[in-house]
Amino acid sequence: MADKPKPIDEKRAQFARYKENVKKTGKPFYPYAMFHDTVMSLAVVSVSGGLATIWKWTSWGPHHAGLPQRLVGPD
Amino acid sequence: MAVRRQPSKAELRRKQAMAAALYPLDWIEERSGLVGATRYFLFRKVPADSGWWHTLGSASLTAFLVQAVTGVILAMYYKPSPHDAYSSIQNITDDLTLGWLVRGMHKWGASIFIILMFLHMGRVFLFGAYKYPRELNWIVGVMILLLGMLEGFTGYLLPWDQTAYWATVVGINLNGTAPIAGPWLAQFLRGGQEIGANTLTIFYSMHMLLIPGAIIGLITLHLYLVIRLGVSSPPWSKEAADLKRADEPQPLRTGLTQPVVRGGGGPE
Numbered sequence: 001m002a003d004k005p006k007p008i009d010e011k012r013a014q015f016a017r018y019k020e021n022v023k024k025t026g027k028p029f030y031p032y033a034m035f036h037d038t039v040m041s042l043a044v045v046s047v048s049g050g051l052a053t054i055w056k057w058t059s060w061g062p063h064h065a066g067l068p069q070r071l072v073g074p075d
Numbered sequence: 076m077a078v079r080r081q082p083s084k085a086e087l088r089r090k091q092a093m094a095a096a097l098y099p100l101d102w103i104e105e106r107s108g109l110v111g112a113t114r115y116f117l118f119r120k121v122p123a124d125s126g127w128w129h130t131l132g133s134a135s136l137t138a139f140l141v142q143a144v145t146g147v148i149l150a151m152y153y154k155p156s157p158h159d160a161y162s163s164i165q166n167i168t169d170d171l172t173l174g175w176l177v178r179g180m181h182k183w184g185a186s187i188f189i190i191l192m193f194l195h196m197g198r199v200f201l202f203g204a205y206k207y208p209r210e211l212n213w214i215v216g217v218m219i220l221l222l223g224m225l226e227g228f229t230g231y232l233l234p235w236d237q238t239a240y241w242a243t244v245v246g247i248n249l250n251g252t253a254p255i256a257g258p259w260l261a262q263f264l265r266g267g268q269e270i271g272a273n274t275l276t277i278f279y280s281m282h283m284l285l286i287p288g289a290i291i292g293l294i295t296l297h298l299y300l301v302i303r304l305g306v307s308s309p310p311w312s313k314e315a316a317d318l319k320r321a322d323e324p325q326p327l328r329t330g331l332t333q334p335v336v337r338g339g340g341g342p343e
Contacts, residue, residue: 011207011208015207015208018305019305021122022308025122025123026121026122026123027120027121027123028117028118028121029117029118029119029120033121033306036130037130040131040133041137043134044134044141044187044191047183047187048138048141048180048183048184049176049180051179051183051187052176052178052179052183055179055182055183056175
């Protein structure tokens with residue numbers, strides 16, 4: 001009688017099938033996935049720069065008789 | 076008999092120029108194998124249905140790189156002493172060319188980094204990408220998240236203003252309430268009994284050297300594991316569905332809780 005397969009054996013076989021599937025039907029990282037990553041990275045840098053700009057140029061300042069609070073946060 | 080045409084002078088020149096251009100790459104490849112590794116990284120296969128959800132990891136990496144670059148620039152002008160810290164921050168923000176931009180990007184980039192890591196973690200959890208054989212990568216990712224938050228905590232003190240000071244008092248006191256190691260940890264972070272010059276230099280050292288170094292090491296390991304194990308497919312993908320054994324009965328769900336097994340008359 002054959003031994004009952006262990007759960008880890010099934011997981012290993014499933015992962016091997018996944019690797020085989022990706023090898024057969026997957027697409028190369030460059031240029032497809034890399035394009036998405038580049039767009040997202042540019043968005044991250046733009047949002048950082050945008051928030052920094054808003055923070056700098058929306059300062060109410062103490063001369064407005066209010067707290068020196070900026071639109072998106074304190075100093 | 077076919078006569079082999081002699082290459083023209085222009086063709087010879089082009090060949091020589093190509094060989095000269097490729098020489099540095101060949102030199103590096105022969106000694107390090109880096110060109111081959113880069114080629115493998117760029118042209119490795121990823122699941123055909125990976126999309127925008129899979130960009131959260133690289134977006135987190137970009138946010139970290141923004142922090143690293145802006146942090147290095149800030150470190151050139153920041154003075155980590157209670158007497159000079161606040162004025163050096165004011166100098167960076169108000170006097171240096173584009174200093175406000177560098178400081179602003181560092182300040183807001185810190186929040187973006189943490190938010191993106193949480194979103195990335197959520198994506199990995201919901202896609203089940205933490206399961207075998209990616210458990211170790213999940214653990215490494217959690218460590219990066221914890222170190223990222225510690226980086227935020229240590230960086231918060233550096234402007235040395237009232238907000239920074241009192242937030243650090245609260246943070247250190249919270250740590251101090253932990254059993255056994257708490258009081259020792261609070262003492263270590265303060266660098267004495269009071270928050271002062273020692274605290275600032277300890278926090279600066281951790282923020283600049285210790286934690287970023289650890290994060291860089293863990294990110295390298297994280298990326299290595301991503302490349303080694305591959306990118307997981309979304310749960311709705313055909314590729315993920317095909318992973319079941321061909322002989323395994325596929326349940327057809329007719330309702331929320333009623334699976335019907337194909338070709339079966341019920342449990343045996």
